[in-house]
Structure formats: C-alpha cells, structure tokens
Amino acid sequence: MTPTLSLILTVTLFAPAAGAQPPNPRPPIFRFEADELWLNLHHFIFTAGDAVRRVMPDHVPYAEAAGVWQRGFQRFKIPLEETWKPYLDGRGTRDEALAALVAKTATEPRP
Numbered sequence: 001m002t003p004t005l006s007l008i009l010t011v012t013l014f015a016p017a018a019g020a021q022p023p024n025p026r027p028p029i030f031r032f033e034a035d036e037l038w039l040n041l042h043h044f045i046f047t048a049g050d051a052v053r054r055v056m057p058d059h060v061p062y063a064e065a066a067g068v069w070q071r072g073f074q075r076f077k078i079p080l081e082e083t084w085k086p087y088l089d090g091r092g093t094r095d096e097a098l099a100a101l102v103a104k105t106a107t108e109p110r111p
Helices: 003-018 042-055 074-088 094-105
Strands: none
Touching: 042 074, 074 094
C-alpha cells in the first residue's frame, strides 16, 4: 500500500470519530472566571496532590515539590488543610467547605 493511500484510509476511518461528542457531556467540575487564573488554582493543586497521595503515599505533591506554598500561597495552605481536606475526606458538603475557605482567605476586593 502506498503512503498516500495509507494516509487517505487513516483520515477516512478516524476523522469522523475525532469530532464525535458524547450524547450528554457532564458539566465541568470547576469553572474559573478571573483575570488571574493562576490565583484560583491553589485548591485544585491541593486536591490533585491529595488524590495522588491517597494511592501513592510516598508521592510528593506538586505544591510541595515546586515550592508553591512558599511563593505567595502560604496563606492558603492551612485554610485548605482545615476546610477543604475534611471535604475531600467525606466530611461536610462542597458548599460548606468553599464557604469556610472563602471566610478564612477573603481579602478586600480590588477596585
């Protein structure tokens, strides 16, 4: 088979599947609405590290390995451990955890 024919067959067979969408896609778990996306990722990084550590106890989460907590995010670490971690452990609701996290970390709004 020639390379051209092989390419045509590959495109013909797999192109329709590439654009296929599931019939009822799930809504996103997180939705970020901010000018500074990085500033909203602290709880996501914490959650991902906790999830991996549950199956790989020796895993060093990215936030610790890369020094995220030492580079301007110190004020989030303890509140995440006190409010978000219990939610990840199955205690309380997400709304309760988020409300508690916001209460512990809220600052004055910027103009």
